[in-house]
Amino acid sequence: MSGTVAAVDLGATSGRVILGHVSPNELRLQHVARFANRPVSVPEGSGARGLHWDVLGLWSAVGDGLAAASRFDPEIASIGVDSWAVDYGLLRQGRLVGLPYHYRDERNAAAVPAVHAAISAASLYASTGLAHLPFNTVFQLAADRAAGTLGLADRALLMPDLIGRWLTGVEVTERTNASTTGMLSPVTGGWDPVIFASAGVPLSLFAPLVDPGTTIGGLLPALTSSLGGGRAIPVTTVGSHDTASAVVGVPLDDEHAAYISSGTWSLVGLEVPSPIMTSAAQRANFTNEGGVDGRVRFLKNISGLWLLSESMRWWDAAASDASRSSDLATLLASAADVTGPAAVFDAADDRFTPPGDMPGRITDWCVEHGVRPPSTRAEVVRSILESLAAAYARTLDEAEALSGRKITTVHVVGGGSQNELLCRLTADRTGRTVLSGPVEATAIGNVLVQARAAGLVPTSSSLESLRALVRQAYPPVRYEPAAASYQSGTSNHR
Numbered sequence: 001m002s003g004t005v006a007a008v009d010l011g012a013t014s015g016r017v018i019l020g021h022v023s024p025n026e027l028r029l030q031h032v033a034r035f036a037n038r039p040v041s042v043p044e045g046s047g048a049r050g051l052h053w054d055v056l057g058l059w060s061a062v063g064d065g066l067a068a069a070s071r072f073d074p075e076i077a078s079i080g081v082d083s084w085a086v087d088y089g090l091l092r093q094g095r096l097v098g099l100p101y102h103y104r105d106e107r108n109a110a111a112v113p114a115v116h117a118a119i120s121a122a123s124l125y126a127s128t129g130l131a132h133l134p135f136n137t138v139f140q141l142a143a144d145r146a147a148g149t150l151g152l153a154d155r156a157l158l159m160p161d162l163i164g165r166w167l168t169g170v171e172v173t174e175r176t177n178a179s180t181t182g183m184l185s186p187v188t189g190g191w192d193p194v195i196f197a198s199a200g201v202p203l204s205l206f207a208p209l210v211d212p213g214t215t216i217g218g219l220l221p222a223l224t225s226s227l228g229g230g231r232a233i234p235v236t237t238v239g240s241h242d243t244a245s246a247v248v249g250v251p252l253d254d255e256h257a258a259y260i261s262s263g264t265w266s267l268v269g270l271e272v273p274s275p276i277m278t279s280a281a282q283r284a285n286f287t288n289e290g291g292v293d294g295r296v297r298f299l300k301n302i303s304g305l306w307l308l309s310e311s312m313r314w315w316d317a318a319a320s321d322a323s324r325s326s327d328l329a330t331l332l333a334s335a336a337d338v339t340g341p342a343a344v345f346d347a348a349d350d351r352f353t354p355p356g357d358m359p360g361r362i363t364d365w366c367v368e369h370g371v372r373p374p375s376t377r378a379e380v381v382r383s384i385l386e387s388l389a390a391a392y393a394r395t396l397d398e399a400e401a402l403s404g405r406k407i408t409t410v411h412v413v414g415g416g417s418q419n420e421l422l423c424r425l426t427a428d429r430t431g432r433t434v435l436s437g438p439v440e441a442t443a444i445g446n447v448l449v450q451a452r453a454a455g456l457v458p459t460s461s462s463l464e465s466l467r468a469l470v471r472q473a474y475p476p477v478r479y480e481p482a483a484a485s486y487q488s489g490t491s492n493h494r
Helices: 055-070 108-118 122-128 137-147 158-170 193-200 221-227 242-248 279-281 307-320 328-336 358-368 377-403 420-430 441-451 464-474
Strands: 003-010 014-023 026-034 037-042 049-053 077-085 086-093 154-158 215-218 235-238 255-262 267-270 285-290 298-304 409-413 433-436 477-479 487-490 491-493
Touching: 003 055, 003 158, 003 242, 003 441, 014 055, 014 441, 026 441, 026 464, 037 235, 037 307, 055 158, 077 086, 077 122, 077 158, 077 242, 077 441, 086 137, 086 158, 108 122, 108 137, 137 193, 137 433, 158 235, 221 242, 235 242, 235 441, 242 255, 242 267, 242 285, 242 441, 242 464, 255 377, 267 377, 279 377, 298 377, 307 328, 307 358, 328 377, 328 420, 358 377, 358 464, 377 420, 409 420, 420 433, 420 491, 441 464
Parallel strands: 003 077, 077 235, 255 409, 409 433
Antiparallel strands: 003 014, 014 026, 037 049, 086 154, 215 235, 255 267, 267 298, 285 298, 433 477, 477 487, 487 491
């Protein structure tokens, strides 16, 4: 059997609608729509500004993309939605209560100590296995409670679940994304009522939990003509946290392989059968997030290519004319030609999280730590990539020690897999073989979970058999440590 499913893949900077053509022996993607996902800054009294998602613009773009997908293939078997984690929309009687906040909004700073006063960081980790990040959903909800907004709502839906509700009218909470909230137990797979009570959040605020591969409903009648060609296409939950989908799309083939999902963030870790919630894991700030088929993503969040994209945005904003705008290919080529030691900074430093003058912050960090700062744009780019590769090396060594598992191979997927310089530096600094690709791992994982649910591949297919299909369709590019050559499939390139 063969067929087509539609993956709605929403990232923190852009979104896509992609058709996946699948059979037991075929996996092929067709890009249908791509659109920007830009936050908006809104004045919010007393001189403050709030950073929000333009969720209505995003919904409009998703609708246009699905309509285009339906025109390409009127027999779409399913629709699945994944997105970035932690953020949510508040609703009252099905209506949105304000614009969802962006996780980089500064309101979380005051909420963290308020939550920790009620439940300690150690207790939070012992209950959830989730690494501390100041924008975890539990802190955002506490900020809404302090502002009085939470009392207006009777439902909170994480971003992919919000899109799913607008598509079907059905409210659910998909479990892999719920695992990023800081309120879910990785042991029971259910909400932790103690954390809800400590944060002052009613347990009823969230919809029932469901697993990836659950058909939640068909398109609403008002959408079937424009999006479904007259059919109520089923909407299926996937690993709706985009990293959960991305890990499905990583062609892992043994327990000695780690992954780096490289995009705005770098998610570096292992797939393990059960959570690792030791005090050593907490000190190292490793997290245990839910994966598809009950697997656990034991990983660490590292600031990723956001450092590069925000630097380029800053340079472009400062340019006096279009001719001075940044060009990524040119910058990467110049960075590859940089000789001498590059400045290596701590990519996990909190100063690099908010938008702003990223090159200036890198300079400030270097000056404070007695490191010669980069002086040209090429040196800044090289410094960013060297710092990311160094962070990857440290994190993989930590993952090895914490899990007791030897890591010999590192799969790099997502946008960063196309960055040859970053992949080469990662191989050199980690001392491990790097296999890059596929770039569309998230969409692939989304597609494969839908395809299995729809019977386009055997419904009994394991993740290992799904990944074999990925390896067949998208052979990775190989980078060996300290080597100038790389290999794709069986062909060597120099």
